[in-house]
Amino acid sequence: MAGTPAWKLLLPRQLRRLPADLAAVVGVVALTNLAVLLPVVSDTPVRIVAGLVFVLFVPGYAFIAALFPEDGSDPDDDEAVTNPQAEGIDGIDGIERVALSFGLSIALVPLVGLVLNFTPWGIRLLPILVSLSGLTLVLTGVAAVRRWALPADERFRVPYRAWLSAGREELFSPASRTDAALNVLLVVSILLAAGSVAYAVTVPKEGERFSEFYLLTEGEDGDLVADGYPTEFQRGESRSLIVGIGNQEHERTEYTVVTELQRVERVGNETRVQERSELRRFQPTLEHNETWHRQHEVTPGMTGERLRLQYLLYRGSPPETVNQSTAYREVHLWVNVTE
Known part of the structure; x- marks a missing residue:
């Protein structure tokens, strides 16, 4: 297939068709399982970072993606005039999707633990990992099927290419020197924040002896x-x-x-x-x-x-x-x- 990287051809057809955000969900699930189960990686900060992202965001995002497969962007005024039904779009925008993903993840994870508490496996690391991974993958599959059922112009998609293009233009082609200075300050602040979090994770404070x-x-x-x-x-x-x-x-x-x-x-x-x-x-x-x-x-x-x-x-x-x-x-x- 022209324009398709060679490594993608090794994947099953369903995975190649997955939208970018759902493919990222599957990737985080796989990375978390590897970080927890591999003997060498399980003792590194990768396990903590991947585990936090997985527990606090990913299950809720998959659930929201299954509930709202359509794009929730506000329709243009011209479209609203020519197509009055466009005003009643049932989707949600990106900010609402992110906020609900955090909230639902915080609700789903304890619920899974409560269910496991009444099973022979109990609340242990491996049963929780398997249950959350399975639930997230099932929800991701439902989200993908529901999106494929919609017309292409109505499906939700993460405009990551537009974000990257806008960010590249803002960083490397600022409108003024003031914007350039603010961009440099923003990048330095992000690097400092990331370094502080990495240090706190890799060098945890020693407790009482x-x-x-x-x-x-x-x-x-x-x-x-x-x-x-x-x-x-x-x-x-x-x-x-x-x-x-x-x-x-x-x-x-x-x-x-x-x-x-x-x-x-x-x-x-x-x-x-x-x-x-x-x-x-x-x-x-x-x-x-x-x-x-x-x-x-x-x-x-x-x-x-x-x-x-x-x-x-x-x-x-x-x-x-x-x-x-x-x-x-x-x-x-x-x-x-x-x-």
Whole structure:
């Protein structure tokens, strides 16, 4: 076919006939799926940029394109005189189309998530990606069929060639020096704004540094829960606890967990340790955003009421004096140990 690029001939006939805006919708869907699913690309800012455009605009645009396949431009006065029916065109103009696309996308995406919540797949990345992509492609197909059914002069089309021509003329052939200076200022502002957004995406602000430290137990169904802690022991009897650490330090961190059973007394507002017995030490090393769980069989060697089973967390090696004041994090249980 004369005038058709060679690469377009490789595409199916339906894709070659797609209007430019609907072809762009299909391209964004494909790019988003690649950015999310490809191992190398999924860790780059391309995934964030493509995902934002896809979620916030594309499904709504496809829906609006299916609803309004006709051109919504205002008819010329001469046409309105000779053809009174032209005044009743049902289409919408470009600004309305863009505004409704954002609004409908914001409405459609939560609706898809709500439907997925009642399915076996649930609200997870892959089901959401597949559902939104499928919905968008179906709407794009409906929009293309409805446009093809209209006469060529009534179909909606994005006048991107006219925009490019007008922009090229405005930038490179300004009417005055003032227009030229304003054009340069506009281009610099756009570049600065794009650079700021790119920097914010590629170099996100580092959040607060902290480590999670907690105790869990294993429920009857095998799940780990923060409930049902053992408080009654017999000396020499083992009871199980799960020690947990979550690294949110934004760097690889070495930890030391020291477990002690202590006999304490209250003196005013102060808790004094009368006797202590170290039970176990753990020394895990975690990457950022990594979670560590370890089962600890607690076997007390001393007896008494209101003994404190204390877990102390240190970053790195603990100091010579191991107590609550020198620890980075601390959790404890009050237990009774009998003979």
